[in-house]
Amino acid sequence: MAADAAAITTERLVLRAWRPGDRPAFAAMNADARVMEWFPATLSRRESDAMAAVIGQRLLEQGWGLWAVEVPDVEAFVGFVGLNPADATLGHPAVEVGWRLAAAHWGRGYAPEAARAALAFGFGTLGLEQIVSFSSVGNLKSRRVMEKIGMTHDPAEDFESPRFAQGSPLRPHVLYRITQAVFAAIGGAAPGR
């Protein structure tokens, strides 16, 4: 799939294919302890570049995935938002919506805006019946995004993420969901968010 064909435009953002020029900004955010607070460690330049290569290639091959997010006329790359298979983490087939943005761009509602476009793609183009999201229990910023886009949390589904070591404080996770029917009913925004 051509890079342009993968792009999705929202009110303020473009979700697009990854470019080699994104890598320095991606490495800077992956080296930022604020951004990586809920991950095991910050990433080196080499680790960050490898992650960008994998994510970017998967996006091109599938035609969907974790899109690079651009704020046109402001910043060419602010992070990623998109859809990702979550089977390995959850132990059953599922697609998650996820996000990671540079701290300088937090607080403007970019993540929920891009995530709504990703959900629309997942439900509309991919025909998914539901999409999940999950984070460490304490990652309240990420949980706020889940709530803003109309996802709901059932404490009975809280789980221990195998992506973190036994005993790690990051291991206990919350699971949020949204169905295609609920997304259609709320138009992509939870009431009052």
Ligand SMILES: CC(C)(COP(=O)(O)OP(=O)(O)OC[C@H]1O[C@@H](n2cnc3c(N)ncnc32)[C@H](O)[C@@H]1OP(=O)(O)O)[C@@H](O)C(=O)NCCC(=O)NCCS
């Ligand atoms: C989670 C994340 C993507 C949110 O992106 P965003 O575009 O800032 O989202 P929003 O603007 O809707 O803000 C969501 C919440 O983050 C918090 N927040 C926003 N800006 C903040 C800032 N500068 N400092 C601290 N918290 C902030 C607020 O609680 C906000 O909720 P509110 O709008 O009700 O006040 C971003 O914080 C991030 O990249 N975090 C690090 C990566 C991460 O944890 N990814 C998820 C892993 S599961």
